[in-house]
Amino acid sequence: MGVGTVLGGVVGGLLGTQVGAGRGRTVATVAGAVGGAMVGNQIEQRNNTPTHDMYRIGVRLDNGGYQTYTQDSVGDLRTGNRVRIDGERVYRY
Known part of the structure; x- marks a missing residue:
């Protein structure tokens, strides 16, 4: 209890x-x-639900806009990398 x-x-x-x-x-x-x-x-x-780190990733779009994505890992992303967006995830291009 x-x-x-x-x-x-x-x-x-x-x-x-x-x-x-x-x-x-x-x-x-x-x-x-x-x-x-x-x-x-x-x-x-x-x-008491298990928690884990989440990462907020800001992306400058080709049209000059800015979009923020939240995901559970950054993988091999580094500041300044060119990226692609697939669904709601950010990947290195």
Whole structure:
């Protein structure tokens, strides 16, 4: 069980205690804790996705325009290289 699940459950349970009285409060507390744990787990999973370096590559076009591309590697590209664009990737010409 991850930290997000636990924190979500605690926060949801605390918010649930603010609703109703008697049996209704108990139900709201349990529902809040379960709902909070589910939301916390989803947030934690989204934040724990593996990340990797991305490169922003600026290209001066033949018509004088400027275009920026983002890709996961630069390969053998160097500043000043003539390049070709294939789809959304930049390659050395």
